[in-house]
Amino acid sequence: MDFAFLFSTMKTLLAALPMTLALFSLSVFFGGLLALLIVWMRVSANPVARNFAKGYIFIFRGSPLLIQMFLVFYGLGQFGFIRYSFVWPALREPFFCAVLSLAFCTAGYTAEIFRGGLRAVPSREIEAARSVGMSGFLLVRRILAPIAFRHALPAYSTEVVMMVKSTALASLVTVWEVTGVAQRLIAQSYRTMEVFLCAAAIYLVLNFLILQAMALLEYRLTPHRRDAPLFPVTPR
Amino acid sequence: MLVDGELIQMGKKQGRNYPTNRRQVDRIRSELGMVFQSFNLWSHMTILENIIEGPVHVLKRPKAECIAEAEALLEKVGIAGKRDAYPAHLSGGQQQRAAIARSLAMKPKVMLFDEPTSALDPELVGEVLRVMRALAEEGMTMLVVTHEMSFARNVSNRVIFMRSGEIDSDGTPDELFGQGGSANFRQFIGNFGG
Numbered sequence: 001m002d003f004a005f006l007f008s009t010m011k012t013l014l015a016a017l018p019m020t021l022a023l024f025s026l027s028v029f030f031g032g033l034l035a036l037l038i039v040w041m042r043v044s045a046n047p048v049a050r051n052f053a054k055g056y057i058f059i060f061r062g063s064p065l066l067i068q069m070f071l072v073f074y075g076l077g078q079f080g081f082i083r084y085s086f087v088w089p090a091l092r093e094p095f096f097c098a099v100l101s102l103a104f105c106t107a108g109y110t111a112e113i114f115r116g117g118l119r120a121v122p123s124r125e126i127e128a129a130r131s132v133g134m135s136g137f138l139l140v141r142r143i144l145a146p147i148a149f150r151h152a153l154p155a156y157s158t159e160v161v162m163m164v165k166s167t168a169l170a171s172l173v174t175v176w177e178v179t180g181v182a183q184r185l186i187a188q189s190y191r192t193m194e195v196f197l198c199a200a201a202i203y204l205v206l207n208f209l210i211l212q213a214m215a216l217l218e219y220r221l222t223p224h225r226r227d228a229p230l231f232p233v234t235p236r
Numbered sequence: 237m238l239v240d241g242e243l244i245q246m247g248k249k250q251g252r253n254y255p256t257n258r259r260q261v262d263r264i265r266s267e268l269g270m271v272f273q274s275f276n277l278w279s280h281m282t283i284l285e286n287i288i289e290g291p292v293h294v295l296k297r298p299k300a301e302c303i304a305e306a307e308a309l310l311e312k313v314g315i316a317g318k319r320d321a322y323p324a325h326l327s328g329g330q331q332q333r334a335a336i337a338r339s340l341a342m343k344p345k346v347m348l349f350d351e352p353t354s355a356l357d358p359e360l361v362g363e364v365l366r367v368m369r370a371l372a373e374e375g376m377t378m379l380v381v382t383h384e385m386s387f388a389r390n391v392s393n394r395v396i397f398m399r400s401g402e403i404d405s406d407g408t409p410d411e412l413f414g415q416g417g418s419a420n421f422r423q424f425i426g427n428f429g430g
Contacts, residue, residue, distance in 0.1 A: 122279075124274060124276040125276060125277075125278050125279065127272070127276055128270075128272065128276035128277070128278065129278075131265060131268075131270035131272075131276075131339075132265065132266060132270075132289070132294055132338075132342055133262040133263060133264075133265040133266030133290070133294045133342075134262070134290075134293070134294055135258055135261075135262050136258075138294070142289065142293050143278060146280055147278075147279075147280055150280060221280075222280070223322060224279050224280050224281075224322035224323070224324055224325075225324070228321065228322075228324075228325035
């Protein structure tokens with residue numbers, strides 16, 4: 001074992017970690033917002049909105065993320081009206097293209113996960129909310145969303161972890177995140193095993209932390225699903 | 237449709253009647269208390285949170301005031317100790333009493349009960365009926381759908397016997413349970429015990 005090499009590899013790879021984290025957090029954030037919009041359209045009574053959302057989910061879940069990313073990064077530049085428009089300064093940046101395609105893709109999956117959560121909300125609890133005079137956004141904010149989110153959380157945490165791993169694809173559109181830097185190190189040193197093991201370890205630790213955080217969040221949000229305390233709950 | 241001296245505009249949508257003004261419906265609903273057959277408490281909230289939800293978020297009243305009232309209501313329905321428990325941790329009778337407290341917290345003008353005791357063990361029926369009887373004695377206007385014949389007879393001031401969606405008999409409990417009830421009603425209380 002060449003510990004000096006492993007150490008220097010780890011150091012170089014960790015320097016690229018902020019880029020991986022930036023890709024991950026921006027795409028999960030914007031993908032989550034977009035997913036809320038898509039799921040709202042997906043469950044709406046308006047057939048145009050509903051079918052648009054269905055089509056969106058079909059396309060972004062049904063085609064490979066790598067191809068989506070290539071289409072955004074290499075494909076859009078083909079069109080003059082895009083190349084000469086105000087969005088080009090952003091669209092010619094690999095980082096922006098990677099975040100855009102990651103966010104679009106995760107929005108499709110997340111929308112379906114959130115829809116599953118919504119469908120799991122008992123109609124009795126919605127009925128109770130209506131009986132006290134709730135409707136529209138208040139009903140969503142106070143009853144539907146909190147219950148749906150709790151149901152969606154286990155599946156959503158899987159999607160979040162998938163996103164951490166999907167950021168590796170950004171290396172193929174020249175973003176220097178952990179996997180990209182690992183490949184550069186291999187090209188220089190020809191030591192595939194050591195470098196990729198270091199990279200995998202970084203992803204593992206990162207995902208471990210994220211999953212722990214999600215599990216903690218789930219635990220905090222669902223005291224009602226645990227057994228009742230053995231001793232009676234006393235007021236204050 | 238006329239409710240409480242107020243006209244509710246109805247419109248037709250796909251052949252069914254719908255109220256045209258949703259806000260008006262929400263406001264009227266917030267003045268009516270509803271108690272369900274299967275309690276319908278919000279499972280992710282504690283009993284106290286269930287009770288203050290409507291007053292705080294629909295009526296927009298100050299939270300501290302609502303909590304004080306909620307505690308008094310819990311005392312009244314006899315489950316003050318369950319303030320911070322979750323619905324799943326309560327017995328059916330306790331859940332239904334919590335649901336009655338939730339409904340009372342909205343200070344309703346009229347309370348509707350949809351078979352409030354039919355999902356309960358016979359042992360737990362009594363504790364719910366006691367709470368309802370106390371409300372009736374305070375003068376609360378209540379519309380109760382029930383199969384509890386002795387409760388209907390002793391607590392109500394008007395009994396309507398429904399059969400296949402139509403009114404079969406209608407009168408004071410003394411009239412109906414005395415001689416006034418129809419043959420159907422006689423047969424019904426014969427089966428269920430008067």
